[in-house]
Amino acid sequence: MGDRWRRWLRVLAGGARPVGGRVFSRFPAGVVAAPAGGEADFDWVAAVDEARREWEHARRYFETVTDEDLVDQAIHLVNAAEKRYAYLLKQIRRQGVRAASEGAVARATPRRLAR
Structure with missing residues (x-):
């Protein structure tokens, strides 16, 4: 488990955050946007x-x-x-x-x- 797993959980819980030099977004574009x-x-x-x-x-x-x-x-x-x-x-x-x-x-x- 370790650090990598904790970072991924933070991404899931907090929206877009840098992980391993990249930024991931929890929601695909347009899912909750007007x-x-x-x-x-x-x-x-x-x-x-x-x-x-x-x-x-x-x-x-x-x-x-x-x-x-x-x-x-x-x-x-x-x-x-x-x-x-x-x-x-x-x-x-x-x-x-x-x-x-x-x-x-x-x-x-x-x-x-x-x-």
């Missing part, structure tokens, strides 16, 4: 809802996995989905977007993200 047409055309509520579903799916997967190697993978999936969800929540709050219903954005918000 479209070229402008942020007004981007459906922030749908993106947050999709990220929430991804996060819930990753948590359910983690709860069902029994193989030791798959547990590690499930942990990474949960962490990545949670980070994406937190990022989108932060962006939607920054944009001042309001959902049609109060719970559309706020439901299933992880406690540590609610701060």
Whole structure:
């Protein structure tokens, strides 16, 4: 394991960081960015809802996995989905977007993200 593994975990947890002289990004280009047409055309509520579903799916997967190697993978999936969800929540709050219903954005918000 060692240093190399810890550096890779930091990349997964923190977005783009230098590793071995290169910079890696956790998300492919365009996954969470607004479209070229402008942020007004981007459906922030749908993106947050999709990220929430991804996060819930990753948590359910983690709860069902029994193989030791798959547990590690499930942990990474949960962490990545949670980070994406937190990022989108932060962006939607920054944009001042309001959902049609109060719970559309706020439901299933992880406690540590609610701060």
